Amino acid sequence: MNWQAIRAIYVFEMSRFFRTLLQSFVSPVISTSLYFVVFGAAIGSRIDQVEGVSYGAFIVPGLIMLSVMTQAISNASFGIYFPKFIGTIYELLSAPINFLEIVLGYVGAAATKALFIGIVILGTSALFVDLSIQHPLAMLAFLVLTCLSFALFGFIIGIWAGNFEQLQLIPLLVVTPLVFLGGSFYSISMLPPVWQTISFFNPVVYLVSGFRWSFFGFADVPIGLSLLAIAGFTVLCLAIIWWIFKTGWRIRQ
Amino acid sequence: MPMVRITDVRKAYASGLEALKGASLDIHEGEILALLGPNGAGKTTLISTICGITQPTSGTITVGGHDVVTDYRGARSLVGLVPQEINLEPFERVINTVRFSRGLFGKPKDDALLERILRQLSLWDKKDNRIMELSGGMKRRVLIAKALAHEPRVLFLDEPTAGVDVELRRDMWEIVAGLKKAGVTIILTTHYIEEAEAIADRIAVINKGEILLVEEKTALMTRLGQKELRIELHEPVDALPAALADRGLRIEEGGQVLVYTYDTAQERTGIATLIREVSEAGLVLRDLQTRQNSLEDIFVGLVSKQEDAA
Numbered sequence: 110m111n112w113q114a115i116r117a118i119y120v121f122e123m124s125r126f127f128r129t130l131l132q133s134f135v136s137p138v139i140s141t142s143l144y145f146v147v148f149g150a151a152i153g154s155r156i157d158q159v160e161g162v163s164y165g166a167f168i169v170p171g172l173i174m175l176s177v178m179t180q181a182i183s184n185a186s187f188g189i190y191f192p193k194f195i196g197t198i199y200e201l202l203s204a205p206i207n208f209l210e211i212v213l214g215y216v217g218a219a220a221t222k223a224l225f226i227g228i229v230i231l232g233t234s235a236l237f238v239d240l241s242i243q244h245p246l247a248m249l250a251f252l253v254l255t256c257l258s259f260a261l262f263g264f265i266i267g268i269w270a271g272n273f274e275q276l277q278l279i280p281l282l283v284v285t286p287l288v289f290l291g292g293s294f295y296s297i298s299m300l301p302p303v304w305q306t307i308s309f310f311n312p313v314v315y316l317v318s319g320f321r322w323s324f325f326g327f328a329d330v331p332i333g334l335s336l337l338a339i340a341g342f343t344v345l346c347l348a349i350i351w352w353i354f355k356t357g358w359r360i361r362q
Numbered sequence: 363m364p365m366v367r368i369t370d371v372r373k374a375y376a377s378g379l380e381a382l383k384g385a386s387l388d389i390h391e392g393e394i395l396a397l398l399g400p401n402g403a404g405k406t407t408l409i410s411t412i413c414g415i416t417q418p419t420s421g422t423i424t425v426g427g428h429d430v431v432t433d434y435r436g437a438r439s440l441v442g443l444v445p446q447e448i449n450l451e452p453f454e455r456v457i458n459t460v461r462f463s464r465g466l467f468g469k470p471k472d473d474a475l476l477e478r479i480l481r482q483l484s485l486w487d488k489k490d491n492r493i494m495e496l497s498g499g500m501k502r503r504v505l506i507a508k509a510l511a512h513e514p515r516v517l518f519l520d521e522p523t524a525g526v527d528v529e530l531r532r533d534m535w536e537i538v539a540g541l542k543k544a545g546v547t548i549i550l551t552t553h554y555i556e557e558a559e560a561i562a563d564r565i566a567v568i569n570k571g572e573i574l575l576v577e578e579k580t581a582l583m584t585r586l587g588q589k590e591l592r593i594e595l596h597e598p599v600d601a602l603p604a605a606l607a608d609r610g611l612r613i614e615e616g617g618q619v620l621v622y623t624y625d626t627a628q629e630r631t632g633i634a635t636l637i638r639e640v641s642e643a644g645l646v647l648r649d650l651q652t653r654q655n656s657l658e659d660i661f662v663g664l665v666s667k668q669e670d671a672a
Contacts, residue, residue, distance in 0.1 A: 111435070117465025124458060196449030200508070203413040203443050204466040205435040361417060 114206040118214025119221075122188050126222050133222065134229060137176055141230045144172055145237045148294055159296050162325050165238040170321040171293025172234070177227040177252065178259045178288055178313070182280050185219030185263030190270050202361060208354040212264060219260035220253075227252050240324070248323035254339050255316060261346035268359050287313045297329040312338055363427055364388035365516055365547045366412065371421035373407055373571075381407035383571040384421070389516075389549060394542055396562035396579075397551040398661060404571040405551035406446060409518050413443045425516060439467055442514030446521040446551075448501045452494035456485060456504055459493065460511050467512030479510050483537065499530040506537065517541060519550040523557060535561050555658040569665050582660065590653045591622040591633060596646035603643035609636060 126133050145165065153164035160167075189211075192198040201211060234240060242248050263280075270276040291313030297305055308314050309330070319335025322328035328335065353360070366389035373382040381404045389395050399405050410416045412423055414434055422429060428436030451459060460476055480486045483503040488496060493504065502522070509517060519538070523531040538548055538561055552558055558565050559579065566576040575582070598617035609632075612621040620640070624631045640647065 111468040113468045113470060114466045117462050120465070121458065121462045125453075128453070191451075195451060196445070196447055197451060199415055199443065199445050199449060200463060200466060202415045203438060203441065205438040205468055206466065357417075361415070 111206050111210050114204060115210050115214045115217070118211065119218045122184075122215060122218030123221065125188075126184075126218070126225075133226070137180075137226045137229050138233050140176070141172060141233045142237075144168070145234070149237060159299075160325070160327050163238060166234075166240055167296075167321075167325075168294050169231070169234045169238065169240060170324050171291075171317050173227050173230050173252070174255065174291075174313075174317050174320055175288050175293050176230055177223045177255055178284060178316075179280060180226050181219055181223035181256050181259035182263035182266065182284060184222045185216055185260040186267035186270065186276055186280075188215045188219055189264055189267035190276050193267075194273075208350075208360070212261075212350055212354075215267075216257065216260045216264050219263060220256040223256040223260060224253060227256065242324050243326045244323040248320070251316070251320045251323055251335075251339070254343065255320070258339060258343040258346055261343065261350060265346060265349050265353070268353060287311055288317075292317050292329060312342060315339070316342075365391040365426060366549070367422075367424045368408070368412070369422045371408070371411060371423060372419045373404075373411055373416060374419045381571055382411070382418075385568070385571065385573050386421075387566055387573055387576060389547060390564075391515075391547050392542070392545055393563045394538065394548045394550070394561055396558035396565045397549060397568055398553070398555065398558050398565055399551070399568035400553055400665065403569045405568055406520055407571075408568065409443070409520055409549070409551060413441055413518060414438050415443075439512070440515045442509035442512065442517045444502075444505045444509045444517070444519045444522060446524060448498065448505065450493045450501060450504060452492065454493055455490055456480070456493065456496070456507075457489040459504065460507050463508040464511040469512045475513070476507075476511060479507050482540065483507050499526060499533075502526065502530075502534075510541075514546065516547045516549070519548065521551055521553070523552070523554065531557070555661055567661060567664055569668055572668070574664050574668060583654070588623055588625055588659070589631075591624065591636075592651040592653065593620040593622065593637075593640060593647060594618060594649040594651070595620065596648045599645065603645070605639060605643045609639070 148168055149165035156164040158164065158167075192201060231240075266276065266279050270278075290308065291311050292308065297308050297314060297318070300308065315330055315335045315338035318329040319332055319339065322332050322335070352358070366387075368385055368387040368389075371382050371385045372380070374380045385404070385408060397405050397408065407416065411418050412425065412430060414430060414437075417431065422431075423437075424430065425437040426440045428434075428440070430437040457476070457480075460480065461471070464472070464476065477486065480489055483506060485500065485503050485507055488500060493501065496504065506519075506522075522534050522538075526534065535557075538550070542548060550557075550562075562579050564576060565579050565582055567574045592614075595618055599613070600617055602611055602613065602620075606620075610623070612623075613619070614621055622633075622636055624633065637647070637650075
């Protein structure tokens, strides 16, 4: 293993993050605050409580998931797409590194950034609502796994994308709707039965539900299913990446 | 064992384009080899294949004895590549991108070495600048610094002076000469013949994916070189005197100059006889000049010969 190379990629990618610290740090804080104002204050005053938890606190896990998923995808996809776009990919291809090391560097950095943003949002939320985390270890495990698996997914998108439009396509058309419809801001049980059934086909439901369980101890779906969903998604992404590695698809002519 | 050995390498792209058609070439340690060829000849493909950016369709390449496909780590750690295009992240700082390159090649941090490289390339003052603040010439130096950051034994320069002004080109040649002194094997591609002529030890001519010739520069120029003898006359002539009619002379500059082309490799160049005959024909010499054919003439000759054969 070329650990130096993994470290070099990781440090280089993180430096991009710290260079735009204002954007990286302030924007999640502001958007979280906005969600609290809009959903927490405006809607929360009418909903009051969900299963014994104040609405403001109820949306915290979903809010964190929403940001973490989109940030992990956009950071990882941009991280590998940008060198392709400006041509610096030549250096990755001519270096004594293999695909696994490239993945570890880029996905590791993207997952770290997403994790950082997740923690920032958690901290910001604590300023607005009373939060208690019933299963802190499970919470952390869910958070880290989500960061990693969605960074892997973002990396695949970055490899696949041939232009900036395609880079935005999947996050915009697939991920954001799935996350919004995945019970980030409501409990699935609040929906009419038909929509409940449909919701169970949305993989994000399982992630949000499991994450919420680690906070409040209740969930829309059994926690085992949530674990299975996140594990399955990670394995799927790893399999696709392994296939890309085997075939050199979209990387090396 | 040559530093780089290329054996019967073919490269066909998915589009069907055959960029290399069985190229073979040995590159010796410590030399400067110029890979000379017109645009689209396969120069960049050949370099990319050695450096791992593309995979050969068939054939083998070794660098320092390491196969570039099966032992890519061994091969690639010896190689530095300066690409033709200025591919740099505009918002990044010079020192960071050079550090990144070193790390990518698995080398531990060594700021003293990077300082030496940046000073050598007159980039030390700019180390904290963002890439986008640099001039085109400076950016090219950054690419060289990146390629040198991991102390390669072989350096590939793909068209290092394309679109570069004369002064910077001289600088670049000096940099290359300095690297050679430090023991680095250098392969540069160019379509500027003067460049090959000025700095290379050996010249390989490539066209349409085939290596047409590899020779010591000086040997190449004497072997294929032709000389011109220009005889300037005191009085211009309208036509050649009958006695000189079959000597293959050309009249130039309104009859003021007679031009005789000869091969320096031949035992008898025929110059002495010619001059005697010119005098006997009643023409008075004012001056004599000889001119060595440039590499350009050789090159054009080779490429057109290949086209005739095809």
